[in-house]
Amino acid sequence: xxxxxxxxxxxxxxxxxxxxxxxxxxxxxxxxxxxxxxxxxxxxxxxxxxxxxxxxxxxxxxxxxxxxxxxxxxxxxxxxxxxxxxxxxxxxxxxxxxxxxxxxxxxxxxxxxxxxxxxxxxxxxxxxxxxxxxxxxxxxxxxxxxxxxxxxxxxxxxxxxxxxxxxxxxxxxxxxxxxxxxxxxxxxxxxxxxxxxxxxxxxxxxxxxxxxxxxxxxxxxxxxxxxxxxxxxxxxxxxxxxxxxxxxxxxxxxxxxxxxxxxxxxxxxxxxxxxxxxxxxxxxxxxxxxxxxxxxxxxxxxxxxxxxxxxxxxxxxxxxxxxxxxxxxxxxxxxxxxxxxxxxxxxxxxxxxxxxxxxxxxxxxxxxxxxxxxxxxxxxxxxxxxxxxxxxxxxxxxxxxxxxxxxxxxxxxxxxxxxxxxxxxxxxxxxxxxxxxxxxxxxxxxxxxxxxxxxxxxxxxxxxxxxxxxxxxxxxxxxxxxxxx
Ligand code: UDP
Numbered sequence: 001x002x003x004x005x006x007x008x009x010x011x012x013x014x015x016x017x018x019x020x021x022x023x024x025x026x027x028x029x030x031x032x033x034x035x036x037x038x039x040x041x042x043x044x045x046x047x048x049x050x051x052x053x054x055x056x057x058x059x060x061x062x063x064x065x066x067x068x069x070x071x072x073x074x075x076x077x078x079x080x081x082x083x084x085x086x087x088x089x090x091x092x093x094x095x096x097x098x099x100x101x102x103x104x105x106x107x108x109x110x111x112x113x114x115x116x117x118x119x120x121x122x123x124x125x126x127x128x129x130x131x132x133x134x135x136x137x138x139x140x141x142x143x144x145x146x147x148x149x150x151x152x153x154x155x156x157x158x159x160x161x162x163x164x165x166x167x168x169x170x171x172x173x174x175x176x177x178x179x180x181x182x183x184x185x186x187x188x189x190x191x192x193x194x195x196x197x198x199x200x201x202x203x204x205x206x207x208x209x210x211x212x213x214x215x216x217x218x219x220x221x222x223x224x225x226x227x228x229x230x231x232x233x234x235x236x237x238x239x240x241x242x243x244x245x246x247x248x249x250x251x252x253x254x255x256x257x258x259x260x261x262x263x264x265x266x267x268x269x270x271x272x273x274x275x276x277x278x279x280x281x282x283x284x285x286x287x288x289x290x291x292x293x294x295x296x297x298x299x300x301x302x303x304x305x306x307x308x309x310x311x312x313x314x315x316x317x318x319x320x321x322x323x324x325x326x327x328x329x330x331x332x333x334x335x336x337x338x339x340x341x342x343x344x345x346x347x348x349x350x351x352x353x354x355x356x357x358x359x360x361x362x363x364x365x366x367x368x369x370x371x372x373x374x375x376x377x378x379x380x381x382x383x384x385x386x387x388x389x390x391x392x393x394x395x396x397x398x399x400x401x402x403x404x405x406x407x408x409x410x411x412x413x414x415x416x417x418x419x420x421x422x423x424x425x426x427x428x429x430x431x432x433x434x435x436x437x438x439x440x441x442x443x444x445x446x447x448x449x450x451x452x453x454x455x456x457x458x459x460x461x462x463x464x465x466x467x468x469x470x471x472x473x474x475x476x477x478x479x480x481x482x483x484x485x
Contacts, residue, residue, distance in 0.1 A: 009063075010472045011039040013103055015125075016116035016136075018045040018071060018087065020267055020293035021373055025138050025223050026116050028249040030064070031257045036469045040064045041106055043099065045071035045091075047078070051267060067106075069098040079328060084294065085202065092121045099125045112472055114221075118206075120213035132218040134244075134468075137211070139372045141222050141229040141236055141245070142182060142400055143393030146190045147211035148239075149179050150204060153194060158187055159204065161197045181235025183406070188415075189399040192391045207392070215240065219471065223247035223376055225454035225461045228407070228447070229400075246465045248376040250355050251455040267293070268321055268351035275356065277347045281315055284364030287426055288357055288383070290319040291369040295390055298326050299333065301417050305367075305388075306338040308422020314430065315345040317363075319352055358383050365430045367422075370394040375401060382448030384440040385410035386425045388417070408443040411436075 012033055016026035023044070030040045040063065044052065049068035052058045058066045072094035077086040099122060103110045113126040113133045126133035137144050153159050158174070161167065172188030172195070179185075187194055193204045214220050219242040226233055226245050237243050246252060278286060289309065291297065297305070302325055309316050322330040331348060339348075354374070357363060358381035366378045370389045375397050378385055387398035387410050401410040411425045428434050454461040 009037045009039050010111045011041070011106070011108055012112050012114050012472065013041045013043060013099075013106070013110045014114045015043045015099060015119060015122055017091075017118040018048050019084070021371055022116035022118065022138055023048070023267075024373055025249050026114070026136055028253045029114065029136055029221065029246075031253060032246075032249075032465060033469070033472070034064045035257050037063075038469070038472060039108065041067055041110070043067050043069060043102065045069065047071055047073070048267065067102055069095055069102055071095065088118060088206065091119060095119075096121055096125055100128050103129050115217075117214075118210055120210050120216075123213060123216050126217075133216075134219040134221055135214045135217045136221040136223070137214060138223060139393040140375070140397055140400070141224050141232040142396050143191075143372060144211060144214075144220075144222065145179065145181060145232050145236060146393065146396045147193075147207050150191065150193060150208045151212065153187075153190065154204070154208075159194050159196065160199050160201060161195070163197055166197075167195060179235075181232040183403070185396070185399055189395050191393060191395055192389075218242060219244055219468070221246060221468065223249045223372065225451065225459075226464075227450050227454060227460065228379070242471070244464045244468045246461050246468065248380045248451050248455065248461075250377050251380045251451050252461060252465065255455055266351060266353075270351055270353045271349035274317055274347060274349055274352045275360065277317065278357065278360045278362040281362040283361045284430070285315055286360075286362045287312065287314050287316040287365045287367055287430065288354075288363045289316055289367040290352075290354060290374065291324060291388070291390075292371040292374055293321070294371075295324065295369045296326055297324060302333060303335060303338075304417040304419045305422060306335055308419040308426070309346070309367075310338055310342050311419060311423030312426045313345075314426065316342075316347075316367075317352070317357065318346065318348045319350070319354075320348055321350050355381075365426060367426065370398040370401065372397055376451075379407075379409070379444075379447050380451045382444045384429055384437075384444045386422070386429055387412045407447060409440050409447060411440075 014026050014030050016022040030042050034040045044066065046068045060066050071087060072090040073087060077083060080086060110129060110131060112131050115122050115135050117137045123133050172186060174187040175184050176187055176190065177184035193207050196204055220240045221244045224245050224247045233245060320331045324330055325333040355377050358377050363383055366383045367386045368374050370387045371394060385401055387401055389395045389398045398412050400406040402412045411429055413421055413425060429437050429440060431437055453459050456462060
């Protein structure tokens with residue numbers, strides 16, 4: 001029966017940029033598509049594929065398979081400080097032909113290509129195959145809009161910065177009040193990419209180009225929901241006729257996919273001891289700390305966070321993945337006196353099942369880098385945040401998280417990290433009797449309920465996902481009519 005149903009089903013080839021922040025949401029989308037009868041081929045790079053195979057983390061099944069293509073990198077590139085840039089360039093240079101060849105080998109034929117951000121070169125793959133393409137841009141809608149507007153910021157002369165002094169002389173506080181769909185924000189809130197003096201800044205151009213390329217796709221898929229970012233989405237829908245807001249993906253998965261397959265292709269081993277440790281803690285007492293899969297802290301930033309955490313006197317669970325600390329270091333870089341001082345009230349792990357951790361009743365706050373996946377997972381879990389943004393859209397995400405007129409569920413740390421402020425913000429967020437803390441908790445509960453309602457049957461994200469399924473089916477049917485099967 002399964003085989004008969006899928007024989008006539010659309011077949012989506014999914015290809016995310018090869019890092020956790022892109023793989024995880026793309027995989028969730030794949031699971032959701034599969035749950036509605038779409039065939040899914042999920043393509044990793046060979047490097048990640050082998051890494052996942054070693055840990056038996058790949059579980060293909062009927063209608064859902066994993067494939068891989070080479071990323072073209074030399075081993076030395078993988079440890080280079082600019083490894084992500086190298087990966088980006090290498091994929092662009094060498095990956096199109098293997099993807100086309102792979103798609104042509106697949107049976108039944110691929111009927112659409114779904115990409116994450118940063119792999120816009122693969123829009124050409126869909127063109128070559130003559131199938132529609134969709135981009136799951138992994139940031140918030142406000143993050144996407146800001147990235148689109150990097151071009152206007154440059155044209156209006158806001159960027160690049162005149163010289164290094166503009167990083168600290170207050171220039172980044174310049175109000176930007178002309179982006180339709182957004183409240184007035186500071187220039188520095190827009191993105192990390194405005195922090196450059198280089199007129200040819202690679203990151204700035206790449207982001208600009210990648211976001212603007214989405215216009216070439218048949219549909220833009222966002223891991224957000226209409227009630228969370230209504231004005232931004234109205235503005236985006238004027239430019240992009242097909243926008244599918246289907247988030248939070250974590251919530252949609254939870255509701256619709258049964259029995260829970262892997263929530264993410266974790267590139268690191270999840271430490272299972274966290275849950276038992278959390279079970280032994282009081283409700284709402286634990287601060288969860290994680291800076292995602294890519295952030296790299298300097299030794300001095302690490303020390304400010306560590307001593308800030310020590311200063312709170314609260315229990316905390318801190319993810320210190322290998323490579324979090326500059327020089328490709330991890331836990332071993334933590335100061336030993338900090339470890340001694342906090343011994344009885346902390347757990348430090350390399351990686352954890354973050355969604356489960358955030359939804360554990362013991363967790364009452366999240367010190368985060370404000371990556372979009374982490375932010376949506378926290379919203380869905382109803383956990384307020386202390387934000388320490390450092391890269392790309394993390395700045396605008398934290399602006400919305402902390403804005404009292406926007407979501408009102410967090411406090412932001414200054415760019416110049418200070419341990420006293422880390423401790424003070426955590427206390428304000430989680431401490432008993434903090435008026436602001438109580439308000440943030442109330443708001444977090446409100447947004448949690450809205451996220452759940454959006455992804456439940458009849459909710460906006462649920463209905464948009466249905467529309468997406470429908471479009472995939474229609475595209476497939478019209479293909480079949482034109483004899484392109
Ligand atoms: N994550 C996880 N375990 C950890 C830390 C992070 O599973 O110990 C996941 C997290 O749930 C999220 C992703 O890694 O889905 C990080 O994505 P995000 O967009 O927040 O940040 P990025 O890694 O792209 O900077």
